[in-house]
Amino acid sequence: MDAEAARAAPAARWERVGLTEDEYRRLVDLLGREPNDLELEMVGVMWSEHCSYKSSKVHLRRLPSEGPQVLMGPGENAGVLDLGDGTAVALRCESHNHPSAVEPVQGAATGVGGILRDIFTVGARPIALLDSLRFGPPERERNRYLLGGVVSGIAGYGNPVGVPTVGGEVYFEDCYADNPLVNVMAVGVLPRDRIVRGRAEGVGNPVFVVGARTGRDGIHGASLLASREFDQQAEDLRPEVQVGDPFLEKLLIEACLELTAGDAVVGVNDLGAAGLTSACSETASRAGQGIEIDVARVPRREPGMTPDEVMLSESQERMLIIARAGREDEVRRVFTRWGLEAAEIGRVTGDGMFRVRDGDRVVAELPARILTEQAPVYRRPAAPPADLEERWRLPRLEEPGPGDTAHWTAALERLLGSPNLCSRRWIWQQYDYQVRTNTVVVPGADAAVLRVPGSRKGIALAVDGNGRLAWLDPDRGARLIVAEAARNVACTGARPLGLTNCLNFASPERPETMWAFSAVIDGMAEAARALGTPVTGGNVSFYNETMGRGVYPTPVVGMLGVIDDLEKVVTPGFKAEGDALVLLGAPAAGLAGSEYLKVVHGLVRGRPPLVDLDLERRLIDLLVEAAAAGLLRSAHDLSDGGAAVALAEACFAAEPGAAGAEVALPEAGSAAEVLFGEGPSRVLVSTAPGDLQRLLDLAGRLAVPAAVIGAAGGGRLRIRIGGALAVDAEVQRLHRPWSEAMARWMA
Numbered sequence: 009m010d011a012e013a014a015r016a017a018p019a020a021r022w023e024r025v026g027l028t029e030d031e032y033r034r035l036v037d038l039l040g041r042e043p044n045d046l047e048l049e050m051v052g053v054m055w056s057e058h059c060s061y062k063s064s065k066v067h068l069r070r071l072p073s074e075g076p077q078v079l080m081g082p083g084e085n086a087g088v089l090d091l092g093d094g095t096a097v098a099l100r101c102e103s104h105n106h107p108s109a110v111e112p113v114q115g116a117a118t119g120v121g122g123i124l125r126d127i128f129t130v131g132a133r134p135i136a137l138l139d140s141l142r143f144g145p146p147e148r149e150r151n152r153y154l155l156g157g158v159v160s161g162i163a164g165y166g167n168p169v170g171v172p173t174v175g176g177e178v179y180f181e182d183c184y185a186d187n188p189l190v191n192v193m194a195v196g197v198l199p200r201d202r203i204v205r206g207r208a209e210g211v212g213n214p215v216f217v218v219g220a221r222t223g224r225d226g227i228h229g230a231s232l233l234a235s236r237e238f239d240q241q242a243e244d245l246r247p248e249v250q251v252g253d254p255f256l257e258k259l260l261i262e263a264c265l266e267l268t269a270g271d272a273v274v275g276v277n278d279l280g281a282a283g284l285t286s287a288c289s290e291t292a293s294r295a296g297q298g299i300e301i302d303v304a305r306v307p308r309r310e311p312g313m314t315p316d317e318v319m320l321s322e323s324q325e326r327m328l329i330i331a332r333a334g335r336e337d338e339v340r341r342v343f344t345r346w347g348l349e350a351a352e353i354g355r356v357t358g359d360g361m362f363r364v365r366d367g368d369r370v371v372a373e374l375p376a377r378i379l380t381e382q383a384p385v386y387r388r389p390a391a392p393p394a395d396l397e398e399r400w401r402l403p404r405l406e407e408p409g410p411g412d413t414a415h416w417t418a419a420l421e422r423l424l425g426s427p428n429l430c431s432r433r434w435i436w437q438q439y440d441y442q443v444r445t446n447t448v449v450v451p452g453a454d455a456a457v458l459r460v461p462g463s464r465k466g467i468a469l470a471v472d473g474n475g476r477l478a479w480l481d482p483d484r485g486a487r488l489i490v491a492e493a494a495r496n497v498a499c500t501g502a503r504p505l506g507l508t509n510c511l512n513f514a515s516p517e518r519p520e521t522m523w524a525f526s527a528v529i530d531g532m533a534e535a536a537r538a539l540g541t542p543v544t545g546g547n548v549s550f551y552n553e554t555m556g557r558g559v560y561p562t563p564v565v566g567m568l569g570v571i572d573d574l575e576k577v578v579t580p581g582f583k584a585e586g587d588a589l590v591l592l593g594a595p596a597a598g599l600a601g602s603e604y605l606k607v608v609h610g611l612v613r614g615r616p617p618l619v620d621l622d623l624e625r626r627l628i629d630l631l632v633e634a635a636a637a638g639l640l641r642s643a644h645d646l647s648d649g650g651a652a653v654a655l656a657e658a659c660f661a662a663e664p665g666a667a668g669a670e671v672a673l674p675e676a677g678s679a680a681e682v683l684f685g686e687g688p689s690r691v692l693v694s695t696a697p698g699d700l701q702r703l704l705d706l707a708g709r710l711a712v713p714a715a716v717i718g719a720a721g722g723g724r725l726r727i728r729i730g731g732a733l734a735v736d737a738e739v740q741r742l743h744r745p746w747s748e749a750m751a752r753w754m755a
Contacts, residue, residue, distance in 0.1 A: 025052025031384055038378050046316050046364065046372045051379060053282040053320060054289060057550050060383035063516035064548040067529045071543040072536050077505055078544060083294075085129040085206050085278060087544020088198075089506045091570055095460060096200045097467060098132035101140075101193040101510040101566045103549040108190040111249045112157025116190050117165040118252040121324050123194040124171060125278040128261050129327065131204035131268045132196030135446060136458055137166050139176035139192050140471045140510065140564045144185025146427050146753040151180070154188050156754060162192070163438045168254040169261070173439035174447050174456035177471055180427040186554035191510040191547075193471055193566040197460060204268050206277040208291035208299050208330045208356045213274055215301060215354040216329040217284070218343050219260045221309035226250035226283070226322025252324045256348075260325055263346040272335040279326035285319050287328040288354075289362050289379040298376060300363040301354030315371045319364060330356060390526055391519040399480050400615040402600065410679035411732035419608055420652050420735055423684065425745030426607045427753075429649050431660075434750040448574055452661070454496040454645050455569070457577050466577065468502035468569040475512075475560030477601045477616045482524040482561050484616045485601075486531030491624045491688050492647050493567035494539050498628040499643040499691060501578045501635025502569030504539060509546035509565050514558025516550045524561040532563060538621035539628065541567065571635075578635050580644035581661030582669070585721025587641050587694040589671055591651070592707060592714050593627050594620070596676040597685025603649050604684035619688040623712070627689050630712045639695055639703045646690040652683040652727060652735060654692045659725055659739045660746065667739045671718030672728040682729050694720055 022032035025048055035051055036042060043051065057063060073081040079096055080088040086100040104119025120137060127134045139162055144151035155178075166173045171194070208215065226249065267273055275295070277287040284301070292299040303318045313321075329350075331339045336352060343350035357363070362379065364372040375382075393399075408415050423429050436451035448466055449457035455470035472493040477485035494504040511528065514521045536543055552559045571577060599605050600614025634640050646654045651673055659667045673682050695703050700716070707714035725742060727735040 021048065025049055026056055027052055031055060034384060038382055039374060044372065046319065047374055049316050049320060050285045050372060053285055054379040055383045057516065059282055059286055061548055062384050063386050063388050063550060064525065065385050066387050067526050070529050071533050073543050075540070075542040078542050079200065080203055082545040085126045087506070087508060088130060088203055089544065089568065090200060091460065091465060093463065094200050095463065096198050096203065097568065098127050098130050098196045098198060099193065099508050099566065099568055100126045100545060101191055101508040101564065102126065102547045103510050103512060104190045104192065105187065105512065105549050105552055107249045108158055109188055112154045113161040113164065114249050114251050116158040116161030118250045118324055119190055119192050120162055120165040121252045121254065121257050122278065122280050123192045124169065124257065125280065125327065127194045127196035128264050129204065129206065129276045129278050131202050132198035133265055134171045134194055134196040134261065135444065136195045136456065136469060137171050137173040137192060138456070138469055138471045138566065139173065140473055141176065141178040142184040142189035142475065142562060143180055144182060145180050148185065151185060152754060158188065158190055159435050159438055165252055165254045167440040169258045170443050172441045172443045172447055174441050174458065175451050175469055175471065177473070178432060178435060181475065181560065183559045186557065187552045187559050189512050189552065189559065189562060191564050193508065195467070195469060195568065202269070204273065204276050206291050207275040207295040208297050209274050209295045210332065211297065211356055211358040213333050213356045214331050214336055214352050215299060215356065216331060216339055216350050217306055217353050218327050218329055218350045219348055220253065220256055220323055220325040221307045221349065222318055222321045222326065223309045223323045224313065224317055224321060227317060227320045250322050250324050256325045259346045259348055260327065263343050263348055264327060267339065267342045272331055272338045273329060274332055275330040277328045279328055281322060283319065283321045289376045291328065291330060292362060292376040293380040298357035298359045298361040299354060300357050300365065302365040302367065304367045305351055305353045307349050307351050315364065315366045388516055388522045389519045390522040392523050393520040399613060402614045405609060405680065407678065407680055409732065410729035410734040413733050413736050416679060416683060416734040417737050420656065421742060421745055423603055423607055423649055423653055424656060424742055425749045426603060428603055429653060430749035431747045432750065433747070434754055448577060449500060449579055453580050454499040457500050457571070459574060464573055466571045466574045468497045468500040468571060470496040471564060471566045472496060473562055473564035475562035476612055478524065478528060478561040478563055480601050480614065481616050482527035483531035484618055486528040486563050487535040487619045487621070488616060488688055489563055489565050490532055490535035490539065491619050491621065492645065493565040494541055494628060495624065495645050495691065497567050497569035498631040499578065499645055500571065501576050501632060502571040503632050504541045504567055504569045504628060506544050507536065507541050507565050507567045508544050509563060511546065511548045512552055512559060512562040512564065513550050514553040521558065528561060528563045535621060539625055576635050576638065578640045578643045579661070580642055580658055581663060582658050582666040582694050582720035583641040583663050584666050586697060587720045588697055588700045588716060589669060589718045589720060590693050590695060590703065590714055591690065591717050592630065592693055592712055593690040594623065594687055595674045595713060595715060597650060597681060597687030597690065599681055599685055602684060602686045604680060617687050624689045626710045626712050627691065630707055630710045631691065634703055634706055639699045639706070640693050641696060642694040644692045646692055647686055650684040650686050651692070655727065656725055656742050658692060660743050666720050668722035668724050669718055669720050670722060670726045673717060674715050675730045679729055679734055683727065683734060
């Protein structure tokens with residue numbers, strides 16, 4: 009079909025699969041003919057934003073992804089980092105935003121199932137889940153409905169499948185009311201020499217689909233649900249959301265890990281977005297081979313399914329396995345033993361073609377590379393928002409001096425009971441975070457810590473994101489997010505090793521969206537390089553907007569660190585009365601983008617600070633070395649809510665008798681800035697009085713500022729600024745609004 013004929017084709021032909029007219033013409037040129045309906049459907053889903061990354065790919069290449077610890081980087085189902093001693097760890101973060109807006113329980117549940125499959129696809133046993141969630145203000149009924157449904161979905165899948173949900177974060181902003189964000193991170197461990205890749209290698213090798221039967225759920229989920237903005241009520245799209253079965257997934261995990269422990273398997277791929285179409289084309293393309301399958305041999309759970317439905321179904325708990333020729337019976341035996349189906353549906357070919365048969369009839373035939381490598385790539389127009397400088401302007405705030413104790417104590421209470429700072433216990437108590445008994449530090453700390461099975465080592469995990477900072481300044485905001493994630497991991501005594509990300513944005517067709525996206529990539533890349541934490545892979549989610557209203561640019565970072573001796577793990581709570589309290593790092597902190605500014609003054613304004621990445625790296629070195637030397641009793645990051653909130657939280661998590669603190673904070677600005685400023689590179693630590701000088705000497709050697717600010721204990725939190733008493737309250741009084749707020753909303 010020539011260009012003139014393509015122009016004459018009915019517009020509905022390309023529009024119904026989510027392509028533009030130019031993309032349709034490109035496809036015709038690549039094929040040298042007009043595609044049939046199934047081929048067009050397959051290209052439509054693979055060239056969707058969700059599958060092809062056509063708007064983000066040119067920018068993602070700027071992220072650092074290599075390092076001596078990186079065993080497998082972007083491009084596979086999950087990244088893999090070397091832990092040493094022959095052990096490796098797989099990590100990946102994914103979004104399930106649009107499905108969760110449509111049907112929060114199943115949207116979140118299938119997000120958990122999908123990210124777990126990414127992990128055991130590479131041969132790793134999943135050992136942990138973390139989630140990063142965004143909703144509209146909890147005062148509104150629909151936002152509470154979405155939060156409750158998402159948490160129920162995460163718990164309803166993660167708990168039965170036997171993988172602990174050990175950490176996460178949740179934030180509330182108006183911009184997420186119509187577009188909640190549900191990002192899930194998963195981590196698994198595997199032998200260093202047993203990494204499985206998603207490649208269809210070896211001409212003649214058999215191709216199996218294993219696990220659940222194929223149904224009609226999720227068809228067009230990648231192309232028409234996840235790759236467009238909402239222009240209708242979310243509830244009307246429920247048929248496009250998949251339904252998960254965690255008990256079947258548990259069986260699938262065990263069967264796949266048993267099979268990949270041997271040498272019968274050449275490659276494995278998850279049947280996630282775009283189902284068989286993506287799994288087959290991706291594995292063939294990665295290997296530079298072809299693949300031929302027969303849809304008539306795919307087990308189905310619904311009668312009368314067409315080849316189009318089989319190829320586009322996003323039914324959950326399914327995997328594609330490329331086995332070695334002659335080992336077919338071994339594959340069947342393993343899956344039969346676990347009560348699962350393993351159907352041989354095709355073979356690897358050497359002609360580079362993706363050929364789909366329906367019995368004796370060829371129903372689709374096109375080069376695999378057209379679906380993957382030859383998808384369009386765009387450098388979309390980018391321009392800063394017209395009101396950027398207005399966002400940076402902070403109005404003059406009329407506030408009392410530090411001696412107005414009643415005012416500042418009340419402000420602290422108000423912040424502690426606010427949606428973004430109150431306790432998340434209502435959420436994480438619904439998760440089974442101790443299943444498999446490897447969880448050493450449970451949810452609620454700066455980072456979770458898990459035991460590496462069979463080892464004295466541990467891994468620390470944190471997810472961090474701050475859309476407010478990225479909206480104010482995407483480059484600086486991204487740097488701050490990476491730095492905070494690394495700092496949170498280091499607060500446990502772990503050395504940050506690498507990260508995965510989930511990048512949530514509005515429509516890429518808006519120049520301001522692409523400007524923010526590009527700036528986030530630059531900021532994240534700079535911070536990752538400076539801190540030695542390469543990006544192992546991740547996910548991009550565009551079109552998070554409804555009726556023209558988009559979310560904040562929301563980059564989420566999942567950071568992983570390693571600690572050599574679990575006996576040296578550090579947690580946030582004070583440990584003993586009389587322990588010295590030390591503020592490590594930069595003393596100054598502004599109010600730009602802070603919770604104080606939003607909660608007390610109703611403002612999201614100011615330009616976030618430019619983090620000193622060299623100081624951040626030295627601070628991380630100090631935390632790791634001090635923890636290894638046994639000099640730290642506790643450590644807690646001073647980000648959300650600033651010094652006053654961090655002190656209160658350390659009191660809430662204190663050992664019996666250690667709650668409370670008498671401190672004098674260095675004067676570094678107004679009372680609000682000293683108490684509630686959220687600048688980077690700052691950590692509150694406690695140490696035994698006998699170890700204080702050693703800690704200060706170590707800080708001096710690493711050129712990290714260190715200020716002794718007081719002592720733990722006493723049952724009250726008393727904070728002085730320049731001799732004036734700014735905050736004075738019993739810890740129990742402060743604890744009440746912090747601990748009760750979320751449960752009260754959700755009641």
